[in-house]
Structures are given as structure tokens and as C-alpha cells.
Amino acid sequence: MSDMQDFRASTRAWLEENCPQEMRQPMGEADVCWGGRNWVFQSDAQQLWLERMAVRGWTVPTWPEAYGGGGLTGDEDRVLREEMQRIHARPPLQSFGIWMLGPALLQFGSEEQKRHYLPQIARGEIRWCQGYSEPGAGSDLAGVQTKGVDRGDYFEVSGQKIWTSYADQADWIFCLVRTEPDAPKHKGISFLLFDMASEGVSTKPIKLISGASPFCETFFDAVKVPKEQIVGERGKGWSIAKYLLTHEREMIGSTDSALFKSESVVDAAREAVGLDATGRLADPLLRARIADFLVDEIAFKAELDRAKAWARAGNQIGVESATLKYTGTELNKRRQEINMESGGFDAVEWDFANAQSDEKASLWLRSKGNSIEGGTSEVMLSILSKAVLELG
Amino acid sequence: MQIFTEEQTMVRDMAAGFLEEKAPVSALRRLRDEGAVLGYDKGLMGEMAGMGWFGMLIGEEAGGVDMGAVAAGLVAEEMGRRLTASPFLSSGVLAATALRDAGALDWAAKVASGAAVVAFAADEHGKHEAGPITTRAEASGNGFVLNGAKRFVSDAVGADRVIVPAMTEEGLALFLVDPAQDGVTTRAFATVDSRNAADLAFEDVQLDGAARIASGEGAEAAMASALRTGRAVAAADLCGVAKEASERTLAYLKERKQFGITIASFQALQHRAADLYTQIQTTEAVIAAALAAIDAGDAEAERLSRVAKAKANKTASLAVREAVQMHGGIGMTDALDIGLFMKKARVSIEYLGDSACHAEWLLREAGL
Numbered sequence: 001m002s003d004m005q006d007f008r009a010s011t012r013a014w015l016e017e018n019c020p021q022e023m024r025q026p027m028g029e030a031d032v033c034w035g036g037r038n039w040v041f042q043s044d045a046q047q048l049w050l051e052r053m054a055v056r057g058w059t060v061p062t063w064p065e066a067y068g069g070g071g072l073t074g075d076e077d078r079v080l081r082e083e084m085q086r087i088h089a090r091p092p093l094q095s096f097g098i099w100m101l102g103p104a105l106l107q108f109g110s111e112e113q114k115r116h117y118l119p120q121i122a123r124g125e126i127r128w129c130q131g132y133s134e135p136g137a138g139s140d141l142a143g144v145q146t147k148g149v150d151r152g153d154y155f156e157v158s159g160q161k162i163w164t165s166y167a168d169q170a171d172w173i174f175c176l177v178r179t180e181p182d183a184p185k186h187k188g189i190s191f192l193l194f195d196m197a198s199e200g201v202s203t204k205p206i207k208l209i210s211g212a213s214p215f216c217e218t219f220f221d222a223v224k225v226p227k228e229q230i231v232g233e234r235g236k237g238w239s240i241a242k243y244l245l246t247h248e249r250e251m252i253g254s255t256d257s258a259l260f261k262s263e264s265v266v267d268a269a270r271e272a273v274g275l276d277a278t279g280r281l282a283d284p285l286l287r288a289r290i291a292d293f294l295v296d297e298i299a300f301k302a303e304l305d306r307a308k309a310w311a312r313a314g315n316q317i318g319v320e321s322a323t324l325k326y327t328g329t330e331l332n333k334r335r336q337e338i339n340m341e342s343g344g345f346d347a348v349e350w351d352f353a354n355a356q357s358d359e360k361a362s363l364w365l366r367s368k369g370n371s372i373e374g375g376t377s378e379v380m381l382s383i384l385s386k387a388v389l390e391l392g
Numbered sequence: 393m394q395i396f397t398e399e400q401t402m403v404r405d406m407a408a409g410f411l412e413e414k415a416p417v418s419a420l421r422r423l424r425d426e427g428a429v430l431g432y433d434k435g436l437m438g439e440m441a442g443m444g445w446f447g448m449l450i451g452e453e454a455g456g457v458d459m460g461a462v463a464a465g466l467v468a469e470e471m472g473r474r475l476t477a478s479p480f481l482s483s484g485v486l487a488a489t490a491l492r493d494a495g496a497l498d499w500a501a502k503v504a505s506g507a508a509v510v511a512f513a514a515d516e517h518g519k520h521e522a523g524p525i526t527t528r529a530e531a532s533g534n535g536f537v538l539n540g541a542k543r544f545v546s547d548a549v550g551a552d553r554v555i556v557p558a559m560t561e562e563g564l565a566l567f568l569v570d571p572a573q574d575g576v577t578t579r580a581f582a583t584v585d586s587r588n589a590a591d592l593a594f595e596d597v598q599l600d601g602a603a604r605i606a607s608g609e610g611a612e613a614a615m616a617s618a619l620r621t622g623r624a625v626a627a628a629d630l631c632g633v634a635k636e637a638s639e640r641t642l643a644y645l646k647e648r649k650q651f652g653i654t655i656a657s658f659q660a661l662q663h664r665a666a667d668l669y670t671q672i673q674t675t676e677a678v679i680a681a682a683l684a685a686i687d688a689g690d691a692e693a694e695r696l697s698r699v700a701k702a703k704a705n706k707t708a709s710l711a712v713r714e715a716v717q718m719h720g721g722i723g724m725t726d727a728l729d730i731g732l733f734m735k736k737a738r739v740s741i742e743y744l745g746d747s748a749c750h751a752e753w754l755l756r757e758a759g760l
Contacts, residue, residue, distance in 0.1 A: 291751030
């Protein structure tokens with residue numbers, strides 16, 4: 001038996017023994033385990049599953065063992081995912097720490113920072129949020145104005161962030177702060193980490209056109225951030241931010257994102273519109289739009305599979321993440337438009353005050369943000385035209 | 393982001409090198425201006441066959457090289473980039489696949505070696521798959537009598553044989569017909585892309601029993617397999633057209649100056665070019681998936697081949713329309729090649745099914 005077959009067999013046996021039955025059910029948004037200081041487990045099984053996986057480092061399978069990870073190779077990681085999928089095991093923990101801060105620290109953090117912060121993320125003890133966008137710095141992210149004034153052994157941080165997901169529930173924040181006010185725009189930013197319980201931090205949830213959202217406005221009023229809580233060098237935070245932005249777009253390509261979790265266009269239309277006597281969708285114009293959409297949707301799935309294979313083979317997706325982000329999000333907007341169209345009167349029956357996130361209208365409204373958040377479609381096209389096509 | 397094996401990279405590079413030298417766009421222009429009857433260069437076709445291209449889908453026992461659909465797609469893409477005129481798709485892919493699956497290995501061997509050109513009469517209507525097959529073959533003595541008509545048969549001009557699907561008492565059958573035979577009328581015509589095709593009429597054409605190379609389920613399967621492989625490789629050909637048209641346009645944007653600056657600096661053009669780039673990426677991915685599924689005998693192959701052709705049609709159409717518009721006035725002139733790409737795309741989009749044709753199949757599959 002090869003090592004990989006061995007690994008698969010032992011992984012399968014361990015999962016069989018240790019994954020509670022309740023954690024082998026399909027999960028919705030509400031079933032996610034985010035962890036953190038104030039986390040209230042939804043069930044004993046959820047807690048047990050997190051603890052068991054964390055002990056093996058399998059909440060972050062590919063991180064080094066020294067930092068709380070599982071130390072798995074890419075191939076082993078793939079086997080673990082396949083085996084988890086086989087029994088429909090839920091991810092034991094999800095967080096911005098795992099997705100974003102962890103990879104940034106592994107790349108740019110000091111040894112001390114890695115040993116301090118990464119195990120806390122792996123065990124689900126600290127829940128992180130991301131302080132990037134500001135009211136005046138959206139697509140032009142490098143224009144952040146939140147300032148960090150040098151007060152000797154600490155930075156005094158003041159300003160405002162916006163679109164901070166789950167800021168009201170997060171324990172710590174990783175944050176882009178302008179610490180070098182006289183340096184050129186891209187060279188004056190530092191990447192700071194600080195506790196959301198610090199004096200001077202406050203948050204306010206944002207209501208979207210689609211209803212309640214995890215987004216918040218986050219305010220900093222002379223927050224004291226010790227200088228050792230900077231990642232990388234002063235004024236070099238932009239390169240970390242750029243790395244993370246690419247990484248964020250890549251995730252759209254390398255994971256089965258929410259894009260494919262919504263109701264299938266085909267089922268929705270058949271149910272809402274019905275078929276005519278020849279077995280065709282009763283609305284011929286809608287049918288034609290669905291046909292055109294299906295071609296693009298199936299083709300995009302092939303493109304995602306290709307990106308996954310590319311990454312599995314040890315290649316960087318890099319700037320191509322902009323292609324995946326652009327194509328995937330524009331496709332999802334089309335999907336939701338079609339679902340609203342097929343839904344007709346039923347789909348517009350929607351009460352803002354009591355909106356559920358899985359209603360057609362909520363999904364449709366929320367999808368409009370897909371091509372704005374994480375870099376707008378226009379920014380993606382500009383990135384591609386400069387970095388790939390070399391137009392300028 | 394496409395991962396190629398060493399062998400695949402070699403096939404692609406060899407095809408690119410050979411075609412760049414022997415069959416660039418200027419070769420098509422020359423064939424057009426000389427009024428070449430065949431519409432392709434037969435000597436060049438012999439050289440291609442010598443490299444194994446016409447035997448990629450044929451097993452070694454029948455003189456092929458058995459490299460599969462992925463390899464054929466790589467060659468087709470390079471041909472698409474150069475608008476290469478050749479019976480590669482008709483004879484080397486469609487007919488070769490049908491002959492292989494029908495077990496007609498003697499003719500498969502002739503196709504593989506380039507000794508014969510075999511066309512495939514896939515259509516009877518004004519569009520691909522727009523209606524049922526009405527050509528009929530009645531049993532008569534030891535053979536058959538064929539009546540009916542086929543439309544838009546690529547490379548029928550000069551073909552040694554044509555594979556003709558026809559209905560018999562036992563269902564569908566595939567016949568190998570000599571177009572020079574009594575009762576066959578060939579109406580050849582020029583097409584927009586400076587190639588040609590022919591409508592064939594069959595009036596009491598006497599065929600011997602051996603002319604029937606497949607019947608019943610075997611014929612259905614061989615025809616489906618030929619069309620499946622043909623459309624996926626045709627998609628690769630179109631993807632080559634799209635890539636080349638887009639690359640030539642990008643080069644022009646960087647060179648052309650208006651208002652004192654290169655037009656590549658205009659965001660309106662940058663974003664359109666970048667959008668096209670993303671469409672090409674998606675197209676390339678689904679074509680590769682379709683070709684690989686065909687070689688693997690995957691159940692998804694039929695669906696993917698249809699999506700691949702539909703998507704390639706859409707992307708190539710966008711690419712050539714953008715190419716002509718972004719070239720401006722010079723793009724409208726015959727002196728520049730870019731218009732030839734638009735013409736080639738239009739014909740290739742109709743060949744083996746436009747996007748609506750394949751989208752309709754997807755809808756029926758989905759129960760809509």
C-alpha cells in the first residue's frame with residue numbers, strides 16, 4: 001500500500017470514529033462554527049468536533065504543526081477533504097483568521113507572531129475581522145486615511161473602516177493604517193493587529209438593500225496599539241494587503257463558493273413557470289435566456305475545475321484570480337436576475353423587515369454586491385488589461 | 393492555466409511550427425485568389441497526414457497514431473489561428489471517428505494515411521440538427537437504393553467517399569458513398585470563409601451491401617461519437633480563431649495612435665479587451681474538459697462537447713466583432729487579414745451547430 005493509501009485509510013477510520021453524526025448533515029449559514037472568545041456552541045457535537053479536529057491540527061490542515069496546523073502536504077490535504085466530503089463532514093471551524101490572516105502571517109509574520117497568533121486561530125479561540133475599506137477608500141484601497149500616530153511604544157489609531165464583516169462579533173482586527181503620513185500613498189500604510197476590546201473601538205452594523213448583513217462600520221478613537229503588533233515593516237503594509245486581496249480572489253476559484261449553493265436556475269424556472277404541452281418551459285423568451293446562461297454556467301464550472309487542478313499541481317493562480325472573480329460574480333448576478341424573472345409575482349413578495357437570507361429577492365439583491373466587494377468588476381478588468389494584456 | 397503533458401506540448405509546438413511555415417493566413421488568401429477548386433492544398437494535406445494528424449483518432453491497427461481528441465484539439469487550435477484550409481475536421485476527425493467506430497478499418501486506414509478524403513454528410517436542413525434525417529435507403533437484392541439529399545457537406549468537393557446517414561427498415565444506417573457514382577448530384581458552392589461545401593442529391597443510387605458500414609444502434613453510436621468529437625475539435629479550431637483575432641487586435645491597440653496617444657490607453661477599449669480575455673479563458677477550459685472527457689469515455693462528454701461548441705461560438709463571435717470594430721476603418725479592408733477571421737468564424741459557428749442548437753439540447757436534457 002502506498003503512503004497515500006495508508007493515509008487515506010487511517011484518515012477514513014479516524015473520521016468515522018470521531019466525527020459526530022450531527023456534524024455530518026448539510027449546513028446552512030446559521031450552522032457555521034466561527035469560534036472566538038464569546039462563541040456559544042450551537043451543540044455539544046459542534047464543540048466536540050472542533051476540539052477533536054483542532055487537536056490534530058486539522059482545522060488548518062496544511063499549516064505547520066508548530067503553529068497549530070496539521071503539517072499535511074497538498075496531496076494529504078486533498079485526501080482529507082475528499083474523505084470529509086465522503087461522509088458529508090462539516091468544516092469544524094471557519095474564520096477570517098484561517099482564510100486571510102493566517103496565510104498573511106505565514107508569509108510576512110515574525111516567528112514570535114506566528115507562534116502567538118496562529119495556534120489561537122487554529123483552535124478557534126480568537127475570531128478575527130478585516131479592517132480594509134474606508135468610506136473614502138473602496139476601489140482605491142491604497143487611499144486609506146485611518147491614521148496611526150507614533151507615540152513612542154505604541155501607535156495611536158484613529159479613523160473609520162467600513163464593510164468590516166462581523167466586526168461586532170470579532171475579537172481582534174487586522175487593519176490597514178496610515179502610519180507614515182508624509183510617504184507616498186502606497187508606502188505609508190502599515191498592517192496592524194489589535195484587540196477589538198481596546199478602548200476607543202466601536203462598531204455599528206450596516207443594513208443592506210437585501211436586509212441585515214454581517215457588515216459593520218468600525219470606528220477608532222485614539223486606540224492604543226503596541227508597536228510589536230505590526231506585521232512586517234512600517235510602511236510596507238500595502239504589499240501584505242495586495243497579497244491578501246489576490247488570495248481572497250483565489251478563494252473564489254479554489255473553493256466551491258456560495259456561487260453554486262443557490263437554487264438551480266432550471267429547478268426554479270420549472271417550478272415557477274411550468275412546462276407547455278411539448279414539455280418546454282412555458283415562457284419561450286425566458287427559456288432562451290436560461291439556455292444562454294446554462295452554457296456559460298457549465299463552462300465556468302469547467303474553468304473552476306481547471307483552476308483547482310492548476311493549484312493542486314502546485315502552481316500559483318496569481319493575477320488569473322481576477323478572471324475567476326469577474327466571471328463568477330457576473331454569472332451569479334445573471335443567475336439571480338433569471339430566478340427573479342422566473343419567480344414573477346411570487347418572487348417580489350418580500351418583506352424588508354422580515355427578510356430571510358435564502359429568499360429569492362434577498363439573494364437577488366445581495367448578489368449585486370458580488371461584483372463590488374473584493375474588488376469591483378471594473379477593477380478586475382483594469383487589473384487584467386494592465387497585468388495580462390499590457391494595455392496602458 | 394491549462395496543464396499540458398510533455399507530449400501535448402510537443403504536438404502543439406510542432407503543429408504551430410509547421411503551419412506557420414506552410415499554411416499561414418496568406419496561404420488561404422492565395423487559394424482564394426487563385427480560385428482553387430478544392431479549396432485546400434492536397435500536397436500539404438499529404439504532409440499533414442505524414443505527421444499523423446489524420447490518424448489521431450484512429451488506432452494503430454488501422455494505421456493511425458491513436459493520440460486522441462485532446463491532441464486533435466491542439467492541432468485544430470493552431471489551424472484556427474492561421475485559418476488553415478484543410479479537410480482535417482471533415483475527414484481526419486468526423487469521418488475518421490465514424491469509420492473507426494463503425495469498424496470500417498480499411499477506409500479508416502486510407503483516411504489516416506491521407507490516401508483518401510472522406511467527407512461526412514451531417515446535415516439535411518437549413519441549420520444543424522434542425523430536423524429529422526429523411527434520406528432513405530431501401531433494401532434491394534444484396535444492396536440498397538439510396539434516395540434523398542444532404543446539405544452543406546464540407547470537403548465533399550474532391551472527396552473519395554462521403555459517409556451518408558440514412559434511414560432504413562432497421563433504423564439509422566451509415567453508408568459509404570462514392571460521390572462520382574451514378575445518381576449522385578453534387579452542387580458545389582463557395583462559402584463566406586473562402587472555402588467550399590456542397591449539397592448532395594441522391595436519386596436511386598445503387599449501393600452494394602458492403603456500402604453499409606453501420607446500422608441500428610451501431611450507426612446511432614458511431615454518428616453520435618463522430619459528431620461529439622467533431623464539435624469538440626471544431627470548438628478548439630474556433631478558439632484558435634478567437635485567440636488569434638484577439639491577439640492581433642491587442643497588438644494593434646498598442647500601435648495605433650489617435651489624439652496623440654496609443655488607443656490602448658483608452659479604458660473603454662481596455663475593459664472590452666479584458667472582458668474578451670476572460671471569455672477566452674472560460675472557453676479554453678471547457679473545450680479542454682470536453683476533449684479530455686471524450687478521450688476518457690466519460691459520460692459527461694456529450695454534454696461538455698455541446699457546451700464547448702456553444703461557448704466557443706459565442707466567444708469567437710465576440711472576438712471577431714471586437715477585432716473588426718477596434719481596428720476601425722482598416723479592419724473593413726480586404727487587405728488586412730482581420731476580416732478573414734470574422735468570415736471563418738461565421739461559417740465555423742454554423743458548422744456542427746450554433747449556440748442555440750446546443751443550448752436547446754441542454755434545455756431538453758434539463759427537462760425544460
